[in-house]
Amino acid sequence: MKRWQRRAAQTVAAVAVLVVLASIVYHYTLVAIEGRAPSYFQSTQVVVEIFTGTGFGSDSPWETPFANLLVIVLDLSTFLLLFVVLPYVFQPILEERLTPTPPRTTESTEHVVIAGDQTAQTDRLLEEFRARGVPYVLVVADADVALDRDDSGVSVVHGDPTTADALDRANVDEARAAIVNTASEDVANCVLAIRELTTDTQVVAQVRDPSLRNPLQYAGADTILMPRRLLANRLAGRVRSLFDPRISDVLSISSEFAIVETTITEDNPFCGLTLEAAGLDDESDVTAIGLWDDGEFVAAPPTDTVLEENASVLVAGPEERLKDLETRLPDAPSTDGRVVIAGAGEVGSTVRRRLEDAGIDCTLVDLVDREGIDVQGDATDERVLREVNLEDASVYVVAIGDNAEAILSILLARNLARDIEIVARVNDSDVQSKARRAGANYVLSLPDISARLIAMNVLREDLLSYDRQVQILRIDGDRLAGLTLRETPISTTDAVLVAVERDGQLLTDFDPDFEIDPDDRLLIAGSDDALDAFATAMP
Known part of the structure; x- marks a missing residue:
């Protein structure tokens, strides 16, 4: 029996006892003091009428003071019952009956x-x-x-x-x-x-x-x-590729094709050029298939798009050409070769360990004084960022667990050091665009990485870039067979067709009338939202 049920039973029993005792006292008051001769049941009826407030005029008036005092006490008891005892009992009963309850079972299978x-x-x-x-x-x-x-x-x-x-x-x-x-x-x-x-x-x-x-x-x-460890390793790998030209950030898709994400810095020769002028359009074997504009990923940007400072561009082409491009496009400015890391949690401490193992000098900042901290302070305080000489560092890694604090720290860092490379983690997919607008060059979301890993393991999706800012998904062409590129969901979403594997060859040049065969394998790139929209629209 639940607690409220026990309480209700005890209260009802107590009220019943009270009615019986009050009836006995009232009955003998009428008999012994008032000189009347009612039956016991008549006395009980009057007491019940008093307690329920339904009226008891049949016995009035009472002649003796004692009888009048007794009736007064019984009248006051009515308020006690109506406004104290009854709500005490019936409120939980009503709540139990009227309050919605969450589902406790499901009929789903193969879920x-x-x-x-x-x-x-x-x-x-x-x-x-x-x-x-x-x-x-x-x-x-x-x-x-x-x-x-x-x-x-x-x-x-x-x-x-x-x-x-x-x-x-x-x-x-x-x-x-x-x-x-x-x-x-x-x-x-x-x-x-x-x-x-x-x-x-x-x-x-x-x-x-x-x-x-x-x-x-x-x-x-x-x-x-272990998504956090994977995220930390990816952030560290991104930073290492900025310092060591022998370490490539190129993601190989096949023996003939790869992609790379690069940041356009002030001293980058492409800074201020259009994609066409930079040779990153469809006429070249190295093509910009996407970039981040105002924090949002834009698939297949127009050839007249200007590459502005701190823009992040996703480039596709032959692997050797991309590696050569990496060596010619400096990502990190020439400063003291030092990395400042904000946040000494699991992600921040792992990034530091990986970078120091690679011989890169790191300065770790955290609000809490703990082992391994170089500077104790709030990374959202401009004075602390000046104390760690952020202006002279090459890279700033924001590994703060709180999204709002991470955004604030990015804003301050970008204002202090215009040319610094800012690499950040966030805890919400929706915050990624804000972090980029605040000034971050490279942003990874922990929920996105977790979801991508699970998609690979549970949904058996062939994800080629689960630890990057952009996903590369390989799908079979049977569901789109017979459709031209303009008729597929690719044309109505922000996803972009990167390449098609057909008969042992990799095709990278398509027009809107390109028809998909059932045996094709398609490589599709886009943000998480874009690929989700593509999956929803798939026939």
């Missing part, structure tokens, strides 16, 4: 179970699944959060995702995969709960602590992802 709700990452996952038409169920422990999710159209089951009961109600044994999205300390419990119910469902776990890898494998996880 993806997401165990746990870490908002930013969960939202990005849901976007991936919705865009691709993949059924899912989100298991949430908090009832209010579950209700909010349900109201917003999310398929949800209310329950503790670390318990077999909640996972059973989410039909995890009939799911195609289960994604463990709980706090790190609960991941092992969640994996064990899933394996208690099924050994067939694929289990993908996300963790922050690398030391959890072996325990989770023992618990039964099939795939263990």
Whole structure:
């Protein structure tokens, strides 16, 4: 029995006892003091009328002071019952009946179970699944959060995702995969709960602590992802490629084709030129297939687009030509070769470790005085940035966990050091464009990387660039077979067709009437939003 049910039963019993006792006292007052001779049931009726406020004029007036005082006490007791006791009992009953409750079961099968709700990452996952038409169920422990999710159209089951009961109600044994999205300390419990119910469902776990890898494998996880570490390694790799010409940031797609992201600095020979003048148009074997304009990715930019300072450009072409282009286009200014890192969390400390292993001088700034910190201070304070001589550094890595603070620090850094390369991480996909508008040259989103990794492991998507600012997706051409390029969803979204693999050859030159064969394999580039829109529009 629930607490409110016990409370209601106890209160009803107490009221019944009160009515009986009051009836006895009232009855004998009339008999012994007033000199009347009513039956006991008549006295009980009058007491009930008093308590319910429905009237009791049949017995008035009372002749003795005691009888009048008794009636006064009973009248006052009516207020006690109506305004104190009854709400105490009936309010929880009404709340129980009228308050909406989140769903506790699902009928879904061949779906993806997401165990746990870490908002930013969960939202990005849901976007991936919705865009691709993949059924899912989100298991949430908090009832209010579950209700909010349900109201917003999310398929949800209310329950503790670390318990077999909640996972059973989410039909995890009939799911195609289960994604463990709980706090790190609960991941092992969640994996064990899933394996208690099924050994067939694929289990993908996300963790922050690398030391959890072996325990989770023992618990039964099939795939263990560490998005933060991957993000940190990618940021470090990006910075290293700016310093060491022997390290290329070119992403090889095939033996004949590759892409690279480059920043147009002030001393870059392309700065101020149009794409056509820079030789990055369709007439060249090296083509700009996208760039960031005011924080937004623009696919297939017009040839008259001017390459402005601090613009980021996505270039495609033969791998050797791109590597040669890298050596001729300086990304980082010639300063003291030092990197300033803001934020000493897992991402920031990993970036520093990777860079120092490569012999790059780093200065680590954090608000909290901890081991390895070079300067204690707030990276959103201009005085602290001046203290670390940011103006003389080559690269500024913003690894702050708070999005608002990261944006503020980027703004200050760009104002202090106009030519510095700013590399940043953010915790929300929607903040990426703001970070670029604030002055960041290279931005990665943790939820995006998490979603891309899961898409590779759960949806079996052939992603070639899950750790870059832009995704490169390889898809089979059978779903678009017989359509010309102008008839495909590519023409109506911000995605761009980079290349087509056909009969062992790589085609990179197409016109709008290019027809897709069923045996083709298409390489499509774009932002996460662009590829989600493309997946949604796919026939």
